[in-house]
Amino acid sequence: MNQRIVAVPAAVREQAHIDDAKYRAWYEASIRDPDAFWGEHGRRIDWFKPYTQVKNATFGPGEVSIRWFEDGVTNVAHNCIDRHLATRGDQVAIIWEGDDPADSRRITYRELHAEVCRMANVLRNRGVSKGDRVTIYLPMIPEAAFAMLACARLGAIHSVVFGGFSPDSLAGRIQGCDSKLVITADEGLRGGRKVPLKANVDAAIQRLPADSVDHVIVVRRTGGAVEMDPVRDVYYDAAAREVTDECPAEHVEAEHPLFLLYTSGSTGQPKGVVHTTGGYLVYASMTHQYVFDYHEGDVYWCTADVGWVTGHSYIVYGPLANGATTLMFEGIPTYPSISRFWEVVDKHKVTIFYTAPTAIRSLMGAGEEPVKKTSRSTLRVLGSVGEPINPEAWEWYYRVVGDERCPIVDTWWQTETGGILITPLPGATALKPGSATRPFFGVKPVVVDGDNKVLEGACEGNLCIDESWPGQMRTVWGDHERFVQTYFSTFPGRYFSGDGCRRDDDGYYWITGRVDDVINVSGHRMGTAEVESSLVAHPKVSEAAVVGYPHSLKGQGIYAYVTLMQGEEPSEALRKELVAWVRKDIGPIASPDLIQFAPGLPKTRSGKIMRRILRKIAEDDFSALGDTSTLADPGVVDDLIENRQNRA
Ligand code: ATP
Ligand code: MG
Numbered sequence: 144m145n146q147r148i149v150a151v152p153a154a155v156r157e158q159a160h161i162d163d164a165k166y167r168a169w170y171e172a173s174i175r176d177p178d179a180f181w182g183e184h185g186r187r188i189d190w191f192k193p194y195t196q197v198k199n200a201t202f203g204p205g206e207v208s209i210r211w212f213e214d215g216v217t218n219v220a221h222n223c224i225d226r227h228l229a230t231r232g233d234q235v236a237i238i239w240e241g242d243d244p245a246d247s248r249r250i251t252y253r254e255l256h257a258e259v260c261r262m263a264n265v266l267r268n269r270g271v272s273k274g275d276r277v278t279i280y281l282p283m284i285p286e287a288a289f290a291m292l293a294c295a296r297l298g299a300i301h302s303v304v305f306g307g308f309s310p311d312s313l314a315g316r317i318q319g320c321d322s323k324l325v326i327t328a329d330e331g332l333r334g335g336r337k338v339p340l341k342a343n344v345d346a347a348i349q350r351l352p353a354d355s356v357d358h359v360i361v362v363r364r365t366g367g368a369v370e371m372d373p374v375r376d377v378y379y380d381a382a383a384r385e386v387t388d389e390c391p392a393e394h395v396e397a398e399h400p401l402f403l404l405y406t407s408g409s410t411g412q413p414k415g416v417v418h419t420t421g422g423y424l425v426y427a428s429m430t431h432q433y434v435f436d437y438h439e440g441d442v443y444w445c446t447a448d449v450g451w452v453t454g455h456s457y458i459v460y461g462p463l464a465n466g467a468t469t470l471m472f473e474g475i476p477t478y479p480s481i482s483r484f485w486e487v488v489d490k491h492k493v494t495i496f497y498t499a500p501t502a503i504r505s506l507m508g509a510g511e512e513p514v515k516k517t518s519r520s521t522l523r524v525l526g527s528v529g530e531p532i533n534p535e536a537w538e539w540y541y542r543v544v545g546d547e548r549c550p551i552v553d554t555w556w557q558t559e560t561g562g563i564l565i566t567p568l569p570g571a572t573a574l575k576p577g578s579a580t581r582p583f584f585g586v587k588p589v590v591v592d593g594d595n596k597v598l599e600g601a602c603e604g605n606l607c608i609d610e611s612w613p614g615q616m617r618t619v620w621g622d623h624e625r626f627v628q629t630y631f632s633t634f635p636g637r638y639f640s641g642d643g644c645r646r647d648d649d650g651y652y653w654i655t656g657r658v659d660d661v662i663n664v665s666g667h668r669m670g671t672a673e674v675e676s677s678l679v680a681h682p683k684v685s686e687a688a689v690v691g692y693p694h695s696l697k698g699q700g701i702y703a704y705v706t707l708m709q710g711e712e713p714s715e716a717l718r719k720e721l722v723a724w725v726r727k728d729i730g731p732i733a734s735p736d737l738i739q740f741a742p743g744l745p746k747t748r749s750g751k752i753m754r755r756i757l758r759k760i761a762e763d764d765f766s767a768l769g770d771t772s773t774l775a776d777p778g779v780v781d782d783l784i785e786n787r788q789n790r791a
Contacts, residue, residue: 146575147534147575147576148573148574148575149541149550149573149574149575149576150573151163151550151569151570151571151572151573152548152550155436155523155524155550155569155570156570156571157570158438158570159436159568159569159570159571160432160433160436160438160570161433161436161568161570161571162570162571163571163572165571166568166571166572166581169584170581170582170584173584173585174585174587174610177197177198177585177610178197178198180584180585181197181198181211181212181425181585181613182197184425184429184584185197185211185212185215185421185425185613187425187428187429188217188222188421188424188425188428188464189217189221189222189226190212190215190216190217190421191216191217191218191221191394192214192215192216192217192394193215194212194213194214194215194397194421195214196212196213196214197211197212198210198211198611199211199213200610200611200615202609202610202611202631202636202637202638203627203631203635203636204631204635204636207623207626207627207631209611209615209617210397210398210617211397211398211419211421211422211425211611211613212397212421212422212425212613213396213397213398214396214397215396215397215421216394216395216396216397217394217395217397217420217421217424218295218296218298218392218393218394218395218420219292219295219401219420219424219460219464220259220263220292220293220295220296220392221296221392222424222428222464223292223295223459223460223463223464224236224252224255224256224259224292224463225256225392227252227466228252228253228256230466231252231466232251232252232253232256233251233252233253234251234252234466234468235249235250235251235468236250236251236252236254236255236463236467236468236469237249237250237255237285237288237468237469237470237471238250238442238468238469238470238471238491239284239285239470239471239473240470240471240472240473240474240487240490240491241332241473241474242332242333242334242335242473242474242475242478243332243335243474243479244479244483244486244490246473247490247491248285250285252466255288255289255292255463256388257388258285258289258388259289259292259293259296259390260293260296260387260388260389260390261289261383261386261387261388261390262286262289262290262292262293262379262383263293263294263296263297263390264386264387264388264390265293265360265379265382265383265385265386266293266294266297266299266324266360267297267390268382268385268386269324269357269358269360270323270324270357270358271294271297271299271323271324272297272298272299273297273298273299273393273395273399274298274299274300274399274400275299275300275322275323275324276299276300276301276302276320276321276322276323276403277290277294277299277300277301277302277322277324277325277326278301278302278303278304278313278316278317278320278322278324278325278326279291279294279301279302279303279304279325279326280303280304280306280308280313280325280326280327280340280343280344281303281306281326281327281328281331281340281362281449282306282328282331282332282333282338282340282364282473283306283448283449283471283472283473284328284362284364284471284473285471286326286328286362286379287303287449287471288449288458288459288463288471290326291303291402291449291455291459292459292463294402295401296390296392296393297390297393298393298395298399300320300400300401300402300403301401301402301403302316302320302322302402302403302404302405302415303402303404303449303450303454303455304316304317304405304450305448305450305451305748305749306331306338306340306448306450306748307338307448307450307748307775308343308450308748309343310343310344310346310347310350311347311350312413313343313344313347314347314348314350314351315413316405316413316415317347317348317351317355317356318351318355319405319413319415319620319621320403320415320620320621321355322356323355323356323357323358324356324357324358324359324360325344325348325356325358325359325360326359326360326362326379327340327341327343327344327359327360327361327362328340328341328361328362328363328364328365329341329361329362329363329364329365329366329367329369330364330365330367330369331364331365332364332365332473332474333473333474333475333478334474334475334477334478335478335479337365337367341359341361341369341370342369342370344359345370356375357375358375358376358377359372359375359376359377360376360377360378360379360382361376361377361378361379362378362379362380363378363379363380395420396420396421397419397420397421397422398419398420398421398617399419399420400417400418400419400420400617401418401419401420401423401424402417402418402455403415403416403417403418403620404416404418404452404455404558406558406559414619414620414622414625414629415619415620415621415622416452416558416559416616416619416620417616417617417618417619417620418455418561418614418616418617419617421613422561422613422614422615423460423561423562423613423614424460424464425613425614426561426562426612426613426614427455427456427457427460427461427464427561427562427614428460428461428464428465429562429584430456430461430562430563430566430583430614431456431457431461431462431464431465431467432461432465433568433583433584434526434552434554434563434566434568434583435495435497435524435526435552435569436495436523436524436568436569436570437462437465437467437495440494441467441468441494441495441523442468442470442491442492442493442494442495442521443462443467443468443469443470443493443494443495443497444469444470444472444487444488444491444493444495444496444497445457445458445462445469445470445497445498445526446472446476446484446496446497446498446499446502447497447498447499447528447749448748448749449471450748450749451558451748451749452557452558452561453497453528453529453749456561456562456614457497458471461562470487470491470493472487476502476505476506477505477506480513481506481509481513482513482514482516482517484496484498484502484506485513485514485517485519485544486517488517488519488521488522489517489518489519489521492521493521493522494521494522494523494524495522495523495524495525495526496522496524496525496526496544497525497526497527497528497554498526498527498528499527499528499529499530499749499750500527500529500530500531500532500533500536501529501530501686501746501750501751501752502750503527503532503536503539503540503544504536504679504685504686505685505686507536507539507685507708508685508708508709509709510709511543514543514544515543519544519545519546522544522545522548522549523548523549524549524550524552524569525540525541525544525545525549525550525551525552526551526552526553526554527540527551527552527553527554528553528554528555528556528563529749529750529751530750530751530752531577531653531654531655531656531672531676532551532553532576532577533577533672533675533676533679533680534576534577534676534680535676535679535680536679537551537553537576537577538576541576550567550569550572550574551567551574551576552566552567552568552569553566553567553574553577553578553579553580554566554579555579555642555652555654557640557641558616559615559616559630559640560608560612560614560615560616560640561614561615561616562583562612562614563583564582564583564586564588564608564612565579565580565581565582565583565586565588565652565654566579566580566581566583567579567580567581575647575651577653577676578647578651578652578653579651579652579653579654580651580652581650581651581652582652583612585610585612585613586608586612587608587609587610588606588607588608588609588644588652589607589608589609589637590602590603590604590605590606590607590644590646591604591605591607591634591637592604592605593605595634595635595637598646600646600648601645601646601647601648602645602646603643603644603645603646603655604643604644605633605634605639605640605642605643605644605658606639606640606642606643606644606652606654607634607637607638607639607640608637608638608640609636609637609638611638615638641657641658641659642654642655642656642657642658643655643656643657643658643661643670654672655670655672655673656670656671656672657754660672660690660754662689662690662691662699662701663691663698663699664691664694664697664698664699664700664701664732664733665696665697665698665732666698667732669732669733671688671689671690671691671754673729673733674687674689674701674703674725674729674733674735675687675688675689675703677724677725677728677729677733678703678705678721678724678725678735680728681720681721681724682708683707683708683711683717684705684706684707684708684721685706685707685708685709686705686706686744687703687704687705687706688703688704688744688752688754688757689701689702689703689704689735690702690704690754690757690758690761691758691761692737692758692761692762692763692789693762694736697736700736700737701733701734701735701736701737702735702736702737702739702757702761702788702789703721703735703737703738703739704738704739704741704744704757704783705721705738705739705740705741706740706741706742706743706744707740713740718738718740721735721738722734722735722738737761737788737789738788739783739786739787739788740786741779741782741783741786742779742782743776743779743782744757744779745757745771745774745776745777745779745780745783746774746775746776747774747775748775750775753771753774755769756768756769756771756774756780756783757783760780760783760784760787761787761788761789762789762791763787763789763790763791765784765787768780
């Protein structure tokens with residue numbers, strides 16, 4: 144196990160909101176008396192009518208019901224925009240960096256107010272009001288944030304669908320929540336390539352009953368020619384000219400739904416995760432402030448897509464509620480050059496940078512030079528989210544990107560949790576590469592064995608959370624029973640994350656991956672993340688995905704998909720070398736039985752490896768791969784099938 148400890152740099156600690164002593168004191172208070180703790184911190188946002196009740200939640204067994212600040216009345220758009228106008232109307236709220244480096248835009252809070260009000264009026268003119276669902280299918284352009292905030296302003300519930308999703312996935316998500324209005328763009332632009340968003344919307348609507356969608360609003364992004372239905376469709380610029388830039392913010396109850404977001408589906412049928420207003424905003428803004436140690440004047444950049452929960456909580460809602468300057472990037476890390484991320488950091492003087500391990504690993508493949516030729520001297524805090532970050536990638540991120548100056552916050556959370564649950568705090572937490580470290584305030588992780596017995600001290604098992612936190616999802620849209628079944632029935636009375644973890648002697652958490660991904664080799668259970676981490680530590684390997692497959696002697700065998708660093712060639716010798724490498728690193732039990740060299744792995748647009756597809760191919764059963772339309776590049780699947788190693 145990696146035992147390296149990176150102490151909190153004195154310079155970071157001195158100016159941080161939270162040091163170790165404060166972390167411990169606040170954490171203890173938050174667990175001892177959640178009502179008092181959250182009662183105080185809930186006031187970080189504005190309330191039209193203050194709450195008198197704080198927490199009201201039960202995880203069962205039996206009824207599961209989660210409410211926070213329930214008699215309070217507020218509005219998210221008011222909190223993210225209006226309340227800042229008096230003090231920071233001329234401060235930049237959103238820096239937009241286009242796909243083409245020549246394209247960028249700076250939007251002040253005052254301009255944001257006008258844009259959001261206009262968009263809200265356009266929606267209101269088309270019959271949208273409190274409680275209605277609006278589907279947003281936009282690229283990473285400022286209008287995506289305007290649209291989300293416009294819905295929030297009206298009390299309408301948005302459902303953002305990734306711009307990369309196919310017409311089928313989009314149709315299912317429109318129908319799933321019965322939304323009558325879709326906001327899209329003519330085309331998206333990523334890495335110089337056009338994405339036919341409006342055409343996808345047309346194709347999606349064709350699959351739905353005739354009266355499903357009444358209005359499609361089309362933002363002009365590329366100006367490309369698209370078909371417009373004269374009754375149903377309208378260009379946003381035309382509609383916006385007909386309305387004013389003033390629109391009052393609807394007063395909504397704390398538990399009024401703010402948005403629903405379908406899970407990425409990397410583990411099964413997508414669920415409409417429902418997040419509500421008050422608790423969500425309190426939690427998103429508070430985690431944004433403390434996890435990234437956000438201060439006035441910071442330029443904060445989260446590279447996620449707004450179609451992912453990370454984009455909701457940490458591009459839009461958390462940062463804007465804090466009056467921050469948040470950067471929104473339309474493009475990809477490798478266009479027009481592999482230095483793009485770092486060029487953008489220098490161009491906009493980014494101080495806080497938050498990305499995913501998959502991005503780091505793919506950039507590592509091109510070596511240090513494309514990073515080192517940029518300055519990055521403004522960076523102060525780095526973040527990681529989405530998957531376990533293997534120590535190899537962590538070290539590269541720390542040393543090459545951060546020049547050993549910037550703490551890395553490895554943030555563990557889920558669509559369902561609304562915000563970050565387990566994470567270091569830059570000024571408080573000594574880091575261990577590969578560990579998400581300690582729980583955020585108010586979060587009570589427990590590790591249980593298969594019989595729901597709570598394990599104490601250093602241990603390994605299933606990661607559950609006892610006790611609600613304000614940002615928690617409230618239900619599955621239209622199917623509360625599925626909510627209860629999915630999250631509260633495996634270990635009755637607790638929220639089960641679906642992830643496994645290890646807790647070490649210092650109380651630090653190490654996420655070992657999804658419990659479903661645990662493989663059982665000759666009676667030994669092991670997390671696939673551990674084997675992957677070992678493979679990726681090999682200097683020639685850039686990415687690895689490990690799954691189990693039926694093995695006549697061992698029960699399950701280990702099947703590894705390996706992507707090599709640029710310039711490395713697959714060979715029989717390398718295959719043997721990798722097997723020996725893992726054997727030496729973890730032990731003979733973990734040696735891969737089969738290794739497939741793969742130029743690419745199937746990923747969702749949020750960068751998650753679609754393991755269910757890899758499992759099928761490893762089982763030599765690729766007739767039923769399920770829905771592959773949500774993949775970033777469905778083409779990689781054919782190559783994987785053709786070169787599969789197990790021909791049963
Ligand atoms: P679906 O639920 O549809 O199958 P998903 O779980 O990939 O998709 P998300 O909610 O975006 O969708 O991802 C949450 C999961 O990502 C966590 O349950 C965990 O497995 C993984 N994860 C996120 N952050 C981290 C992290 N810092 N360390 C380890 N794992 C992480
Ligand atoms: Mg999940």
